[in-house]
Amino acid sequence: MVQKRKELQNQYLSRNSKFDYLPDTDRYLSSVNQPKYKFNVIGSGNIGQEHMRVTLMEGRATIHGIYDPNPNSVKQAKKLFSTLAPNSPLVVYESLEAACHDPEVDGLMICTPNYTHIEIVKEAVKSSKHILLEKPMATTIQDAYEINQIAKNYKPVFQIGLQYRYKAIYIETIHEALERKALGDIKTISIMEHRIPFLDKVKQWNKFSKYSGGTLVEKCCHYFDLMNLLAQAKPVQVYASGSTAVNFTEFEYNGEKSDIIDNAFVIVTYENGIRASFNLNMFSPMFYEEIVICGNKGRLKASENEDFLSSERPRNQLEIMRGEGKPSKVSNPCYPSYIERSGHSGATYYEHIYFIDNIEGKQTNTATVEEGFWSVVVGAAAEQSIKTGQSVTINDVLKENGVLV
Template identity: 65%
Template sequence: MSRKRKEINSNFFSGFLNVDYLSEEDKYIYKKEQHKYKFNVIGAGMIGHEHIKVTMLEGRATIHGIYDLDKKSIDNTKRMFSKNFPEHELVDYQTLADACHDPKVDGLIICTPNYTHLEIVREAVKSGKHILLEKPMATNLKDALEIKELADGYEGIFQIGLQYRYKAIYNESIHEAIERKSIGDIKTISIVEHRVPFLDKVNQWNKFSKYSGGTLVEKCCHYFDLLNLFAQSKPSFVYATGGSAVNFKDFEYKDQKSDIIDHANVNIVYENGVNTNFNLCMFSPMFYEEITICGDEGRLRAYENDDFLPVNRPNTHLEVLSGESKPTRISTPCYPSVIQSSGHNGGTYYEHKYFIDNIEGITTTTATVEEGFWSIVVGIAAEESIKTGKVVYINELLKSIYEEKETVSN
């Protein structure tokens, strides 16, 4: 089947049109292809729902089953699946091993709480199936290092869920700054995230650093992945300030007091001299992201905004200002509305599209385990810098964890 036919036949496109008047034998352009792959979702919470929906929307794979320890999450996911995909059945696995080793299944999507990732990956890799592991890959360097080692030489696809690089504003920024080099050699990078507080989770695990890794690991690994990607270098040292000013200051759950931060400024200097900054505020009444990249031949700025106001203006913006040296471009990057609204402004959809492309041997730029590891390294260094008030040198941070690992193995 040609690529053009495949695009016309995509689920999101046919969803805009009424083709119910056609019999199945009269459908050619709109005839649905058979699913080529079956995936199991491990973790049936909010992000599990997102993975289920974009898998079904993308169309080349179907969700075969789910596994979760929380009965309410399982029941809720079953209701959602039955309502949205009544023509499909959903298997409810009783054990993690059953979910991982079902011979009918081609891939595993792991989207459980952060602190459970290592335990689940240890079982998942025994299956040899393709794995999509949600970010952050772990909550600490010791666990991240073990996952990295488990993935080394793994024969199946092992992809990390750092999908922000596929949001329209970042996708276009990568094209302009790295591929076209529209602003010359990159010298400085700044990323901003202003948003509402962390949402509720089962057992409120995201309010505690020991379960989440801390705010700068749990949420901000996305942005550290982007900074690493744009800097095209390894981080040299990190200095961060931040704390808890507004959110969850009096929050307790099962006699545990929340200890996560709600704002930060993180400075990262890379080995190649690129100087970067990340600014976080999690008590803002909107979702706003911005990236500004300055090169020796111009400046790129892009943002994504959802402020819940009835104002008719674009939600995205990108500008490349090149002065007198090159043309300047101003645009509004976006995807088709059904993709844009499917999760993380389309990032999750393309994460899944490229996951399947990877399975089919098509080269993509999805986040590798190595890249996932480095996003955790920066987040952990930033959390440590806030706690100690000191600059954290990455070589020293990694040396300590390798020495600890060697001591344990001996």
């Protein structure tokens, strides 16, 4: 316990610029450990830069180089790196192959647009390097299944970037529901996300389903991953209703009209009888996430908000109500503020901790490639249900895509 506390202090103090006046020989609590691993970032846009920032913040690895065909992304990433590691060189690769196969590098972080993942993975696995593939792992069930098959025989770490399971509210939710079993047997799961519209991307690829997989794959695979994890079972049926009500109704890019939805209700039935629902709204004036789980012995509600209001209230809240049976409680799960500010409420930081832990052979609960596959399956089935207006049976949609599981 003392050793862990010392290490935590060391990480916090070593980032504090007020101690920069100290020579290295006089640093103890504020000493900086030398990184053991080198990573390349493939795709250096917004999320790629978040991975760069968090890699250097976590400290056990460094960023060796980047590859991105967009010059502006490269320029911005170089500027960021110069502020984060001013005395370190950054390699800018001219090709994907060069970035994947540099012998100096231990791991690859793939942060490119969704539709490019399948071809990049095919090249990346030739390197036998550790891989962190951003969500969603693919835009279609067929491509996700192909990546899943590739990963089955891949001996290095192959981790999917479904990092919402590491947010403070979900870490505590998983602990209470699955480990502590505070709710008894789970019967229903309900998740809500209300947020602002999709942000701008290079060539606006996230406004078109053929590039993103559709809103319920691109954005909501995080929540379907959480549903699947909490249900501890395979989905068997999906029904969804959704539309384009407000966002991008007039948006065109290169003469092509946007086709993504901005709101939806999704119902998922699992093979063990658990029923789950998802409520999405992407024209909300704030960010709000909520999960409600009911079991035969209690109810859990957890939420996270960023509402831009001047009045103060807790950003995160979790409540467990268990009536007269056992104690109930209300809490505010959170990480240190500097970690929460690093990206996705601190979830990306812990994703990196676990990525390196996986490399070092430690046991973690990071999202496997198979779990990434099932998160795409639910999202793609929901998109299909909206298009057809019919309930979708998972076995049928898998057969239609030539998938046997």
